[in-house]
Amino acid sequence: MSTAPARIGRQLAFDELDTPLRDTTFVVVDLETTGGSPTADAITEIGAVKIRGGEVIGELATLVDPGRSIPPLIVEITGITTAMVLGAPRIERVLPSFLEFAAGAVLVAHNAQFDTGFLRAAAKQCNVEWPAFKVLCTVQLARRVLTRDEAPSVRLSALASLFAATTQPTHRALDDARATVDVLHALFERVGNQGVHSFSELVDYLPAVSSGQRAKRSLAAxxxxxxxxxxxxxxxxxxxxxxxxxxLQRRVRNYFTGSETRGRMKEMVALAERVDHVECAHALEAGVRELRLLVAHTPPYNRRSKFPKRAWWASLTDEPFPRFSLTRKATPNALGPFGSRTDAADVAATIAEYCGIRTCTDRIGASGVHGKNCPPAAVGGCPASSIQPLQTAEEYAEAAAKAVALIAGTDDAPLHRIRARIERLSDAELFESAARVRDRAAAVVLALRKLQRLVAVASITELVAARPAIEGGWELIVVRSGRLASAGIAARGVAPMPVVAALTAAAETVVPDQSPLRGAMAEEVGLIARWLDSPGVRIVAASEGYREPAAGAGSWLGWAELARDAVRAESAGAAYLRLA
Known part of the structure; x- marks a missing residue:
C-alpha cells in the first residue's frame, strides 16, 4: 500500500528570514549514526535544541533503533551499543516528531551536509516529504569568521574549547547539539560586529568578498x-x-556581498558613489519606470539599456505602388517590433509573397505601370509582377489592402494560402521545401500575434484594472493608450473604488500618435499585457473593449507552436546524427 508524502510544518518566507537574528528561530541538530553513508547506514540518535534570541525554548533527544547492529568502531566513538537501541523507536516514529519540532525554523548543524543528508535519506525511506528548510552550517560560518591563526581547526571540540562552551562535545547527540548552540552564539557575536543582523544578511556574508565591495554596504542602509x-x-x-x-534594501545590499559574482557588476559597484531609488506601488510600476529610466539614461552597465532604439519595423511605403520598407520608426499599418533587421526582412518578404506586394526598390509614379520589366514570380521574380496584363495603381492597391488587413487582423486569407502551399508540397513529398515554408509561416504568425496583442492594449484610451496582491488587497493600474498612467495599492480591508477614483484623477495625461502602438514603447505595452494576462485580474473600467481581432493571428498560435516544436525536434535529430 503506497502512502502520499506527508506535509510537515510551515517554512519561513523569504521576508521572514530578513527579521533580526535575535527574532529568528533556530533548531540546532546533531545525529549519531552507524557509519558515514546516508544510503548505506542509519541514524542511531537524534539530539536537537530549539533557540530564539539566545534562549533555549525546547529540546528533543532520543535513541533510534537502526534495525541493524552497530559496528565496534562506532560503539568505541559514541558509546552507543546495539543493546542500548534495541528498545528504542524506529526512525518512522522519530522523524515526524523531529520535523514537527523543527517546523518553521532554520536548521543548524556542525557539518550540516552530513546531518541533513541522513535526515533527507530517512524522509525518503519513510515516504515523508522533506520540507525546504533553510540550513546553516557552523563549520562554514566558522571558516568565514575565524582566521587560521585563531582557529587552526574548526572541529566542534576545538571550537567549544576556543569559545569556552558550557557543554563540551561527547559524541552523543544532545551534548553535541548543546555545544553547537554555544559555538553558534559566539559566532553570531562576531558577525554582529560586522553589520550582519539578519539571516538573509548572514547568507550573503558567508561567501568571501573584497573589503572594498563590503565597505559600500552603507549605500543600501x-x-x-x-x-x-x-x-x-x-x-x-x-x-x-x-x-x-x-x-529595494535587500536587493541593493546583495551587490555588496558574495552573492554577486558578475565581473561587470563588481566593476560597477567599485565606481558607485550613491544609490538613488524610486518607490513603486508594485512590480508592474517598477518594471515600467525601469524601462523609461533606461531610455532616459542609457546606463553603461545595463546590457539592454538601448533596446527601445534597436527595434525594427516593416512599414508599407506611402506611394502609388507601396512596398515594405524596414525602418526604426513605426508608421501606421507597420508590423513589428523586431529585435533584428534580418527577422523583419524575412517576415516582410513572406507577407509580400503571399499578398502580392512588390519587392523591388524602384520608385513608380501614379501614372506608371508595375511589372513592365519584371520576370514572373514562378522563376524568382517579384510576386506582384504580371506580364499580361500590366498592373495599374488601382489594381495593385488590392495587394496592399490584403497586407494591411492581415496586419490588422481583419483577414487571414494569406495565412490560409501559405498553409495550402505547405500541404501541396507535402503531398508532392517535397518535405524540405514544405518545412522551409512552414518555418517562414510560423515566424509570420508569431510576429502578427505579438503586434495584435500589443495593439489590443494600446488601442484602449483608458483602461483601469485590478489584480489580487500577494499580501492581500489589490494592485491597481490605470493605462492610457498603452502607457501606464497611474498605479497604486488598495490594502487589505481598504475599499478599492475610492482608491481607483483617486488614481484615475491623478493619472498622467497621454497624447497618442498614429503609430500602431499609439506612441507607447513596445516593451512597456508588453509588460502591461503580461500583467493583464496573469491570474485573478479584473477589468474595473475601459473606454473601449479589450479584445484581439477575430481574424487575427491568435487563432493560429496552436499551429505555430506545432511548427516550432517540429523545428526543435528536427534540430535535436540533426544534433543526434552529428554526435552519432
Missing part, C-alpha cells in the same frame, strides 16, 4: 523595504546601472 527602482550613481552623478526590486 537607507533604502526602504518596498518595491521600486534603484539607480547606482557614479562619481559625476551619472547613472551606472538601473534595476528593479520587490525589496
Amino acid at each position: 537607507g533604502l526602504p523595504r518596498t518595491p521600486g527602482v534603484y539607480l547606482f550613481r557614479g562619481p559625476s552623478n551619472e547613472a551606472l546601472y538601473i534595476g528593479t526590486a520587490v525589496n
